[in-house]
Amino acid sequence: MNRTILQIGFGNFGATHLAAWRSLGLADGLYVIDPSPEARQRCRDLGVPWDHVGEAAAAFLDLADLVVVLAPTDRHFEVCQPLLASGKHLFIEKPMTATLAEAVRLRDLCRDQVVQVGFYFRAHPLAQIVKREVVDGRLGDLRYISARFHGYKRARGDSGVVGNDAVHFIDQANWMMDALPVAVDAVTRDHFGRGYDDLALIRLFYPSGALAHIEVGCIQPGRWNDNIVPGSTQTKEFVVAGSEGGAEIDYQTHQLRLHRVRHELVDGLWRPNNRGVEMPHAPVAEPFQVVAGEFAAFLDAVDGKAPLLAGIEECGVGMARILDAIHRSASQENRITL
Numbered sequence: 262m263n264r265t266i267l268q269i270g271f272g273n274f275g276a277t278h279l280a281a282w283r284s285l286g287l288a289d290g291l292y293v294i295d296p297s298p299e300a301r302q303r304c305r306d307l308g309v310p311w312d313h314v315g316e317a318a319a320a321f322l323d324l325a326d327l328v329v330v331l332a333p334t335d336r337h338f339e340v341c342q343p344l345l346a347s348g349k350h351l352f353i354e355k356p357m358t359a360t361l362a363e364a365v366r367l368r369d370l371c372r373d374q375v376v377q378v379g380f381y382f383r384a385h386p387l388a389q390i391v392k393r394e395v396v397d398g399r400l401g402d403l404r405y406i407s408a409r410f411h412g413y414k415r416a417r418g419d420s421g422v423v424g425n426d427a428v429h430f431i432d433q434a435n436w437m438m439d440a441l442p443v444a445v446d447a448v449t450r451d452h453f454g455r456g457y458d459d460l461a462l463i464r465l466f467y468p469s470g471a472l473a474h475i476e477v478g479c480i481q482p483g484r485w486n487d488n489i490v491p492g493s494t495q496t497k498e499f500v501v502a503g504s505e506g507g508a509e510i511d512y513q514t515h516q517l518r519l520h521r522v523r524h525e526l527v528d529g530l531w532r533p534n535n536r537g538v539e540m541p542h543a544p545v546a547e548p549f550q551v552v553a554g555e556f557a558a559f560l561d562a563v564d565g566k567a568p569l570l571a572g573i574e575e576c577g578v579g580m581a582r583i584l585d586a587i588h589r590s591a592s593q594e595n596r597i598t599l
């Protein structure tokens with residue numbers, strides 16, 4: 262089916278979105294706006310026809326069936342307000358808004374359109390294998406998730422590492438646990454004095470008693486070169502521990518290890534009954550392919566063929582509530598109940 266898509270913003274992540282629409286065969290119907298002349302030129306240099314590129318949304322909004330918001334996070338609220346009121350289906354990059362109050366106001370503006378938040382890892386093939394393991398009970402009851410997302414990279418002007426990086430793994434933890442946390446605590450630091458965190462240690466407490474611990478930062482080493490932002494380094498690891506085994510994802514090397522292990526009481530001691538490690542094969546997913554997976558899920562939801570991958574209540578408002586609690590916990594130095 263032909264689609265007319267309006268992409269709002271063409272910064273660092275813009276080319277990845279363009280490549281994703283191309284891989285789905287839908288780039289002919291893509292229109293892009295960005296207030297920056299350099300961004301518009303970059304977009305045209307990548308082959309988007311000159312009359313599909315503009316400065317303001319009004320130029321193409323009437324044409325568009327779907328709108329993708331790829332502006333800086335602190336602009337999402339002002340950009341999305343009129344779009345929601347117009348009833349357009351919306352894909353909003355993560356995090357949906359800069360504040361909880363903005364997230365609630367956007368949710369309240371929704372009519373019956375589809376709104377998906379851009380939680381990339383829900384469409385990542387390795388995360389999807391682990392999610393299937395969890396849903397099918399092969400890891401048993403989930404006990405603990407530990408995730409590390411850090412490395413030397415630019416400190417963004419629109420958000421800190423909690424809003425930019427931790428959100429990915431908080432969402433992934435919530436998705437694996439199939440629940441939102443009931444409490445959080447966090448410590449953060451702002452070494453650059455930007456008013457945004459550049460280091461954060463976060464703990465999430467789930468209704469089942471399970472825990473998650475997430476370390477993020479742009480001031481400590483990352484083991485690998487980043488595959489999205491040139492010149493940056495990244496460690497991007499996500500580990501799930503359940504009563505019947507564990508899963509370790511290394512997103513930078515594209516490796517997944519599934520541990521088949523259960524502790525058993527033998528001669529008065531809890532010992533691991535280790536039935537081995539599996540390394541399932543998954544084709545390497547380039548970032549544009551993962552984004553294409555998110556878009557395909559978005560289109561399926563728009564067509565009523567599938568439930569939403571990352572909806573506004575859980576991934577927009579729910580996530581904003583968690584981020585707000587993390588910031589309050591860090592400033593008050595205590596645990597916040599949600």
Ligand SMILES: NC(=O)c1ccc[n+]([C@@H]2O[C@H](COP(=O)([O-])OP(=O)(O)OC[C@H]3O[C@@H](n4cnc5c(N)ncnc54)[C@H](O)[C@@H]3O)[C@@H](O)[C@H]2O)c1
Nearest residue numbers: 269270271272273274295297300331332333334354355381
């Ligand atoms: N899902 C992911 O893995 C992922 C990865 C990177 C970025 N992101 C998210 O995507 C968004 C954009 O990130 P980026 O790295 O491309 O940012 P960026 O700062 O590199 O680019 C943002 C672009 O938006 C334009 N812009 C500014 N105000 C605008 C407005 N009012 N309307 C339209 N365009 C406007 C700017 O001119 C710029 O070209 C952020 O919310 C970020 O968190 C998500």
